[in-house]
Amino acid sequence: MPKVGSVMVVGGGVAGIEATLQLANAGYKVYMVEASPSIGGRMAQLDKTFPTNDCSMCILSPKLVEVGRHKDVELLTMSKVVDITGEPGNFTVVVEKKARYIDLDKCVACGVCAEKCPVKVDDEFNQGLIKRKASYLLYPQAVPLKYLIDEEHCIYLKKKKCGACQKFCPAKAVNFEDKTENITLNVGAVVLAPGFRPFDPKEIPLYGYGSTPDIVTAMEFERILSASGPFGGHLIRPSDHKEPQKIAWIQCVGSRDINRARHSYCSSVCCMYAIKQAIVAKEHAPYDLDTAIFFMDMRTHGKGYEQCYNDSENRHKVRFIRARIHSLLPNRKEGGVMIHYADEEGLLHEEPFDMAVLSVGLEMDPGTLALAKKLGLDLTSGGFIHTDTFEPVSTNRAGIFVCGVVQGPKDIPQSVIEAGAAAQAAGSIIASERGTLIKEIQVPQERDIRGERPQVGVFVCSCGINIGGVVDVKEVAEYALTLPYVTYSTVNLYSCSQDTQNLISKTIEEKGLNRIVVAACSPKTHEPLFQETLAAAGLNKYLLEFVNIRNHDSWVHKDDPKAATDKAKDLVRMAVSKVLLLEPSSELELPLNQRALIVGGGISGISAALRFSENGFPSTIVEREGRLGGNANFLYRTKDGRDVREELQKLIDKVSKDPNIEILTNAEIKDVEGYVGNFKTKISQNGNLRTVEHGVVVIATGAREFQPKEYLYGVNPNVVTGLNFDMYMRTKPEYLKSLNQVVFIQCVGSREPQRPYCSRVCCTHTVLSALHLKELNPDMQVFVLYRDLRTYGERENLYKEAREKGVFFIRYELENKPIVEEKDGRLSVKVKDHVLQRDVLLNPDLLVLQSAIVANDVDQIAKFFKIPIDEQGFFVEAHVKLAPSSFATEGVYLAGLAHYPKPIDESIAQAGAAVANAIGLLSKGKVYASGIVAEVDQVACSGCGVCVSVCPYKAPYIEGSGRFQGKAAVNPFLCKGCGLCNASCRSNARHLKGFKDSQILAMLEAL
Amino acid sequence: MEETFEPQILAFCCKYCAYAAADLAGSMRLNYPANVKIIQVPCTGRVDVIHILKAFESGVDGVFVAGCLEGECHFLKGNLMAKRRVNQAKEILRSVGLEPERCEMFNLSSAMGVRFAEIAREMTQRIKELGPSPLRDKVKPDSLKKFLEYPIAA
Incomplete structure (x- = not known):
């Protein structure tokens, strides 16, 4: 069957949105199927996002608009997939459209x-x-x-x-x-991103949900906090709308609970969202709000999460109470809720709160489950769609991929990473059809308006009665005609409708207009549409000025039509005075080298190279060591029982044979010139210097295991690290089998003041190792000394299994670390058991230290590619939530441990995401600069360098030679058009196109 | 005079947060005085002291600059620079005998439509209490003529 160059993305949440945009930007036609009436998913309902407390809607809504406007995305809302038949490359999908x-x-x-x-x-x-x-x-x-x-x-x-x-x-x-109908679509691949539903706490009566309105779910609390929510962001409790003085959060509602809930897994995000909500609630309250979080283990295993946790406790004074909940009962007398709980020692307590927030877990939607079963997809025990460590976004059905929570509980960054990986994987099976189904927009030759007298056309929109019902639009249009250089003005009922758009285009041509003012709704949603209208009329799209007389006028001054009309006139006058000074701008383009450079040859780097190759792009891997594989060379098995070295060898064989991939081992980067599209990187290999020319770069420099300086490591030979232990598993299983007692100590070097982050993988690693030991010798005593056990997501099942198999878990506190001593070569470990409330003395034959993952020394690489690193030495991505695999610097992408500690599946997914981002650029064949960029008047420039120092994107530079040596210049391909340099320039030499001083001042003159 | 004084207020709003918040205020059909006018800038980092001063010269009674929340600037640190420039403008206003309170910096997220309307009302109230700007009368009614003499681009 012939292949088809289109993909269906099922689900319009953040994962689906990311997958859709990646695919559409790479040249595939995308059908996005969303069950609800609009896209945005759960993220649209959130107030803030952890750990930075960024406003959720602020970061999401530009993406929503981009999906809604994308020429190659067809949105099918209120729709669901009924069936998928066919084969990879050519599926037939039946969609029910309500x-x-x-x-x-x-x-x-x-x-x-x-x-x-x-x-x-x-x-x-x-x-x-x-x-x-x-x-x-x-x-x-x-x-x-x-x-x-x-x-x-x-x-x-x-x-x-x-x-x-x-x-x-x-x-x-x-x-x-209108009727519900079934439609049939033909696509090459399918990406499933249908998300989750929050657990319904009514299932567990002890949480008292429904007994009083003051017990709310976390999702309800998000809406309460939201500035656009039911209470306008005013923190009040639902029962009597009083400001709460005390709020409690109850963790693990519907998670890690097989007695009362149905879910053994950890939902992975609730600890962080509870911390976030507690901090945000405190910020909302103009008084000293008391917040308490009742939890079992605090799981803050993501980038920046542990610092956020520490901050919440130390700076924001959020109380953390390690407890098991007995019950929540309505406080009949004073309102609110009484919480009964048992502390770690088993003692019962009760405490009244004004409100309780149930940190409900994530679970699969029954509709999604039914679809998964219909499609014959393998599921995990938790009901999520099963994937393999080495193919983290592939289902058992070829051509159908998954991302987001449907693959297992996860946070937004990880969902976005998987979405990129899934988009890349889906695209790779139809790479030959890339660009075959996309719309080509035909624009007429642009008219050269130089030398023309300004002829301004003003189009005033009535927006039905939205504007026209308040503002006298006719009067505004008539007034516009009295303004200088305005030669045409009119009122449109709906300016955005297709027929009016055509009419505007025709009018521009017929009347010879060369400057356009549109007075209508918001430029945020509609400016690009009118820019296209100008382009369709052969007019440069930057000769448009947009006036918002709806959101900023008729809608907010509806009680005063006269004032609203006057304001509309004022705004139009200001716009006319600016539009006269606007200049045509063009999107500069440069050839784009199609090769990718991959820095680092570990699992992430290898995966990235393979992904590039699958999509037809060549790459070069630069590896410092003599062999590929990085840390994977030292690992034993994955959580799904796969032999890491065997799998690694398969990958190495694959890259070695791939003609698209060049491998440079024992190689080091010496210098980098150029920028996105055209890098020239000098690499020294075995003393020889060579230059690789490439268009993009993936940073996959990895990280390494911290060498402990405590617990007798390096002193007693029976004290080893986690990686040492894996080597024993591979090479000395007989020795391990003979041991009577093994002790693991967690968080060695992690979650300490000098390294305040969680290394994410160690808890799972230890639990897995403990299970391997129990497999070798079920009678062996295995102890795990931990601070919080962080087997997030379905990894929790391994923890459960370990407990069932008799592994002992003893918690310790940072202030009260285990004491390791040696007597006659025999190790002893003393630790205080919080359940027994007494010291426990252990005599292990082997002590395993789960040591932190620390960043490699990458200062040079950071300087070469102009990318930032954080205090811990990990690279800083473009955006914590929505751009975890790219940098603010164009053309540079990020994958694997160089970003943050993570397991193999997540590293491989991120390599896919980094490649997806890169392909979005590479597939265009050229690099384009925006039309709104800074430019320099080099005659006026004094060469002071302020612009170079203020620019966050490294776009300005000082000319090194030529007539303007020592003067500033700007690289339009790096400039993001913020105008900071423009406002900072002391010589009035820098100008941001479209927002020049003359243009802004003209508006002010016309006030 | 005081009875009917309706202050003219100009707002510089950044595209990503404050302008979007003003959009949301509209979507939520909130109400604020009609004499607040918004100029969109890509980032408040684009706003120069001269823009603020020029607005006063053109006869407005108050100016505010509204950017993203601190630490959440879409362009990383533009709003922090804007804050410094607003403070600088305040100093200049003070030195020429105008109340520095006529100029203010605000930070808000795009979800804070309610807050935007509040700011618009707050500023209006503040300027009402301060009274009309002394520069108001100095403005020529036909100031439009001035820009006719501007060199027209292209």
Whole structure:
């Protein structure tokens, strides 16, 4: 069967969005199927994101808009996949598209339907904390920004009465005849990213959910905290709207619980979201809010999480109480809730709180489970879709890939990483068809407007009655005609509709307009559309000025139409004065070298090279050591029982034979010239210097095991590290089998003041090692001394298995570390057991120190590629949440331990994500600079270098030679157009196109 | 005069947070005084002291610069630079006899539509209490003529 150059992404949450954008930007047509009326998923409901407490909507909404506007993405909302048949490269997918009853092409989201609708029902986006209408918009920033009619509650659809929405809709968008239909699509691959649903705490009566409104789920609390939530971000408790003085968080609700819940796994994100919520709640409260988190193990295993945990305890004074919950009961007298719990010693306590937040876990949606079963996908014990360590995003069905929580509980960065990997994997099976189904936009030859007298056209939008109902749009248009150089102005009912767009294009051509002002809605959502309209008329798209007379005028001044009209005139006048000074700009382009350089030949680097090759791109691996494989050379087995060295050897054989991959071992980077698209890197190999030319680079420099300086390591031969232990497993199993007692100490060098991060892999490593020992000799005594056991996600099952097999786990505190001594060559370990409340003395034959993962010395690499490293020596990604595998510097990507400690599956996934990002660039064939970049008037420049020092993107530089030697210049391919250099320039020599001083001042003059 | 004084206020809003917050205030159909006008800038780091001063010269009674929350600037540190420039502008206002309170820096996220409306009201109230800017009367009614003399680009 022929291959098809399109992919279906199922799920419109953050993982689906990332996969969609990666695929669409790489040249594939994408169908995005989303069950709800708008995309955004769970992340859209969150207030802030950990560990930086970035506003969730702020970082997500540009992505939503990008998906909504992408020429190669077709959005299918209110839709679900019914069946998939066919084979990799050519699948037939049946999608059920539910009736929306509102025509997507006609609806302009004016909201009249909702205003007129008499039905009020629980607003599920706000977790039922407030009501919505039966005709509604999912949330204000929704994409697509279209209403829908909820057929379950609409009176007309049930009883053929009412119909108010249809009567009043100015756009005639309501269609009660709309029908649910099945459509059939042909795609080359499928990416499943349907996400999860929060666990329903009603299943476990002891949590008291439902007994008082003051016991809420974490999702409800997100909405309570949200500035756009039901209470406008005012922290109040639901029962009486009083400000709570004390809030408790209850961890592991529905997770790590097979007695009362159905889930043995750890949901992986709840510890961090509880910490985040506690900190944010304190910030919201203008008083001293008391917050307490009741937990079993604190699992803050991600990048920056441990520091956030420490901060919450030390700086924000969040209380952490290690406990088992007995019950939550409503406090009938004073409101709020009484929490009964047992501490670590087993003593019972009770404490009243004004509110309790249940940190509910993540679970598979039954609909998703049904689909997975229908498709014949293997599931894990927790009901998630099973994948293999070495193919972390592949299902057992070829051509169907997964990412996000459907593959196992995980946080946003890991979901985004997997999404990149899944996009790359899906693309690679149809790489030959890349670019075959994408839309080519035909734009006419651009008109040269130099020398033309300015002819400004002003288009005032009525937006149905959204603007026209308040602002006298006719008056505004008439007024515009009185302004200098305005030769045409008009009012449009809906400027964004396709026919009006065509009309505007025609008008620009017919009237010979060369500057356009559009007074309508928000440029954030609509400016790109009008830019295309200009381009379609042969006018440079940068000759547009957008005025927001809806969100910033008619909607916020509806009580004062006169003032709103005056303001609209003022804004139009300001825009006209600016537009006169706008200049055509172009997106500069440069050839793009198709080769990738990969720094580091460990598992991440090897994987990256293979991924590039699968997509037809050549690469060069630079490895400092004499052999490939990095740390994987020392590991024994993965959590799914695979022999790491065997698998590594397979990968090495594969890269070695691949004609697309060049391997340089014993090699070191000596110098780097150039930037995105055109790097020239000098590499020394065995004393020979050679230059590799490449367009992009993947940093996969890895990390290493910390060499402990405590617990008699290096003194007593029976004290070894985790990697040493793995070597024993491989080479001396008989020796290990003979041992009577083995003790593991966790967090050696991790989570300490000088290294305040969690090394993420060690708990799982130890539990796995303990199980291997029990397999060798079930009678062996195995002790694990830990601080918090962090077997996140379904790794928790290994912990459970280890306990069942008789491995002893004893917790210790940082202030009270185990004491290791040696007497006559015999080791002794003393540790205080918190359950028994007494010291325990152990005499291990072997003491294994699970030592921290520390960064390699990468200062040089960081300087060469102009990329930042953090205090711990790990590289700093472009964005903690949404861009974990790339850098702010264009063309440089990141994978593996160089980013943060992580296990093999996550490293391989990140290599895929880094490659997906790189392919988005490489597949365009050229590098393009934005039209909104800084430029330098080198005659005026004094060469002071301020621009070079202030720019976060290293775009400005000082000319080293030529006529303007010593003067500043700017690399438009690195410039992001923020204008910081422009405002910092002391010689008025730097200008940001579209926001020059003259242009801003012209607006101010016209105030 | 005081009775009918409606202060003119100009806001420089960054594209990623403050401008989006103002958009959201609209989507939420909040209400704030109509005399607050917004100029969009890619980042508050683009706002120069001269822009703030020029706004006063053009006769506005108050200016505020609104960027992302500190530490969350889309362009990493532009809002911190803006804060310094706002402080510098305040100093200049003080030195020429204007109240520095007429100029302010705010930080908000794109989800803070309510906060944006609050800021607009707060600033209006603040300027109402301060009274009209003394530079107001100095503005020529036909200031538009001035820009007609600007060299027209292209």
